Amino acid sequence: MTNPLLDDWDTPFALPPFDKITDADFAPAFKVAFARARAAINAIANAPQPATFVNTIEALERAETLMDKVAGVFFNLVGADSTPTLEALQRKLSPEFAAFNSETMMNQRLFQRVDQLFSRRAQLDLTTEQARVLTLYHRMFLRAGAALTPADRKRLAKVTERLAVLGTAFSQNLLADERNWVLALAPDDLDGLPDFLLDAARAAADARDLNGHVITLSRSLIVPFLQFSPRRDLREKAFRAWVSRGATGGDTDNGEIVREILVLREERAHLLGYEDFATFKLAPKMAKTPAAAKDLLMAVWKPARAQAERDAEVLEKMMRQDGINAPLSAWDWRYYAEKRRLSEHALNEAELKPYFQLDQMIAAAFDCANRLFGVSFRPLDVPLYHKDARAWEVTKNGHHQAVFIGDYLARPSKRSGAWCSRFRPQSRLNGATGAITVNVCNFARAPEGQPNLLTFDDARTLFHEFGHALHSMLSDVTYPMISGTAVARDFVELPSQLFEHWLTVPEVLQKYALHADTGQPIPGALLKRLLAAQNFDQGFATVEYTASALVDLAFHSAPAPKDPMARQRQILSDLGLPAAIPMRHATPHFAHVFSGDGYSSGYYSYMWSEVMDADAFAAFEEAGDPFAPTLAARLERTIFAAGGRQEADQAYLAFRGRLPGVEALLKGRGLSAGEDG
Ligand SMILES: [Zn+2]
Structure with missing residues (x-):
């Protein structure tokens, strides 16, 4: 019997043959994929010929082709349409992946070849892109500990493996609490x-x-x-x-997992010669140091908290008018803020919602991408992994560019949140067919036969994830290592957050915000009120986010706490977090930070990126045209198509000619620095 995951995919655009793949195919496919990747890597490491870019770096870029294929399908399904079989396999696989990765990174012969190439890089006659990829490989090996003593390497491998197990347990506990x-x-x-x-x-x-x-x-x-x-x-x-998700005290409690994760991350940083985990993590990022990230957060924190405190007084007064004498609590804030929005902006979600049909917002996102970057979208009739998911072929100048899959509605088999990922990255190395990129969201499902309606926030999420998708699909590079969204974590939210701005362009809403029953466009007065209300409650939004980002940073830039929850309380009290505002994500369910390494000491990245997106969109405002063609072309060339070809600050400089300050962000959120009382 053949395994569809191991076959060549002669499907349209080499899409995974979802209709043939069953849960039972994954375990044997991973077995073959691991074996093939190991064989390829050992062949590179043990080759008798001297190292060249082609026989080492390019060969490494090809070594995991089958693994990427199998893992691409598997991890997308685990997130978007999981089953107990897949979840059991995920638990089994996470230590195997960690072991495989550290085995590769610790392979001394392999590292020596990369190291030799790196030391001779000036004489190798490399293209700019090749030089960049070589530098990134070298950095990756060093950061993984390849240059450590054998004893330290062994310990580091153990630590990394254990961290992977803990991260998976953290997410699974969270999913269980959400499901139950x-x-x-x-x-x-x-x-x-x-x-x-x-x-x-x-x-x-x-x-x-x-x-x-x-x-x-x-x-x-x-x-x-x-x-x-x-x-x-x-x-x-x-x-x-x-x-209380992740903090219910039972089998799914994440408290002990968090404590152990922080201890092990600190040990990892020490082994690699860094004083703490945040310093280690931020070294290759745009921010470069925890202090730079913290400075930015504090510059925003102070005016935001001042605004939130003024807002809390207003809301508490409204509560008194309702005859409630208790202090304003976290479960009151959104309720009274909604009432206040209604009275001050005569705007409520229920009035707005019929104008935000899911399909219209998808069309709006496509249209903006078309006007900015010249890409077109054609629905595809292909088998996918779930009936909610839809696929489009993306073309540019009549040529195939990518496949986009949109999977927007909530269901129990999907983890919470919204994200962009890929089944395949764009790269020219294998003459590949372009990216296969997916957006997964959790929008509430309408009853059968009725159009799915979004809140304005949902529509913003749709645009956000689609910005990531464009970053992935417009990618125009040779090597997978630097494809699409493979950029510094504090830069990766720039394309997504920047793309959100086009949702608020009046002509876009006039065209696509059509009433679900009447088909009439959103009335001009309502649209005006909607846009005017965009800064509403930004004190709250900024404080809840910044509190989470500061806790994340503090956890990782000081000795690991014995009792993380006590430490969290201390950090928040030192900051003076207003009583009625919770962290956007508290530690026991802070998946960004604890389900894996991705955003650990990196949650600040959203704000870091927002500084840039506010400043980048201002360029279009200055041009007097939200779709200014020369500017859009430069944006595509320097950022959306460039992947990780250069350091993030260089990419931004190439687009804007200078680096941004915090002013455009504060203005965008309606928070003026001068109002800090
Ligand atoms: Zn994002």
């Missing part, structure tokens, strides 16, 4: 909830074979529930469940 909790609403608990939320709560019940309406811990249900439910008791109940 529902708040069933009795008929009289539904008062005050807008139709879109009722529909979503009914659909969530249906998906779990329950009757009536339920609220789950999915952001697209819980946030509107906290916004609209006048029932303070239910809001408190829902909120407490939401912030």
Whole structure:
């Protein structure tokens, strides 16, 4: 019997043959993929010929072709459409991957070849891109510990392996807590909830074979529930469940996992000669040091907190008018903020929502990409992994560019959040067919037969993830190492956050924000109010985010805490976090930081990128045209198509001619630095 994961894919655009792949195919396919990758890497390391760029670096770029194919399908499915079989395999695989990676990075013969090449790089007659890829390989080996003593290398491998196991356990605990909790609403608990939320709560019940309406811990249900439910008791109940994810004290509690992760990360940094984990992590980033990242966060923190404190007073007054004498609590903030939005901006989500149909917002994102970068989208009729997922062929100047898969609706088999990933990166090395990129979101599902409606926030998320997708799909490089989104973590949110700006361009909304029932475009007055309200509650949004980013940074730039939760309380109290504002992600469910290495001591990156995106979009405003063609062409060349061809600050300089300051961001969020009382 053949294994479809191991075959050549003669499908359109070499898409994975999703209709043939079963869960049972993965374990044997990984076995073959690991064996083939090991054989290829050993052949490179032990080759009798002297090292050349082609027989070493290019060969390394090809060594894991089969592994990338198998893992590309597997990890996308584990996130977007998981099953108990896949989850069990994921637990088994994470230490195997860690062991394989450290074995490769610790391969001394291999490292010596890379090291020799690197020391002779000036004489190798390399292209700019090749020189960059060689430098990145060399840096990767050093940062993995290839130059350490044998004893230290061995210990580092153990630490890395254990960290991978802990990261997986962290995510799985979180998924279990999210899956297991529902708040069933009795008929009289539904008062005050807008139709879109009722529909979503009914659909969530249906998906779990329950009757009536339920609220789950999915952001697209819980946030509107906290916004609209006048029932303070239910809001408190829902909120407490939401912030208790990963901290319920039972089998799925993440407390001990977090403590051990922090200890091991610190040990890893020490082994590699860095004083702490954040210093190690930030060295190759655009920020370069934890101090630079912290300075930026604090420059934003102070005016944001001042604004949030002024807002808290207003909201507490509104609560008093409702006859509630308790202090303003975290489960009150969104509810009274929504009321305030209604009174100050005469704007509420329920009035807006019919204008934000999922399909129209997809069309809007495609249209903006077309006007900026000349790409077109054609629906594809191909088998995918789930009936919710849809695929489009992306073309540019009549040529194939990429395949885009959009998988937008929430379901129990999907982990929470929204993300962009890929089944295959763009690269010219193997004459490949272009990227296969996927956006996964968790938008609430409308009842059968009705159009799916988004909140404005959801629409923003759609544009955000699509910005990542464009970064992946417009990539125009030779080597997978630097393809698309393979850039510094504090630079990778620039394309996504920048793309969000086009959602707020009035002509885009006039064209695509069409009422679901009447097809009429959003009225001019409502559109004006919507855009005017964009700065609304930015004190809250900035504080909840910045608190999480500062805790992440503090955890990793000081000795590992014995009791992380106590340390978190201390950090927040030193910062003076307003009582009614929780962290956007508290430690026990802070998946960015603890489910893997990705955003650890890197959650600041969103803000770092926002400094750039505010400044970059200002270039279009200065040009007087949100689609200014020469500017868009330069943006594509220097950022969207360039992948990791150069250091992030150089890429930004090439686009804008200078580096950005914090002013455009504060202006964009309506927070003026001068108002810090
Ligand atoms: Zn992002």
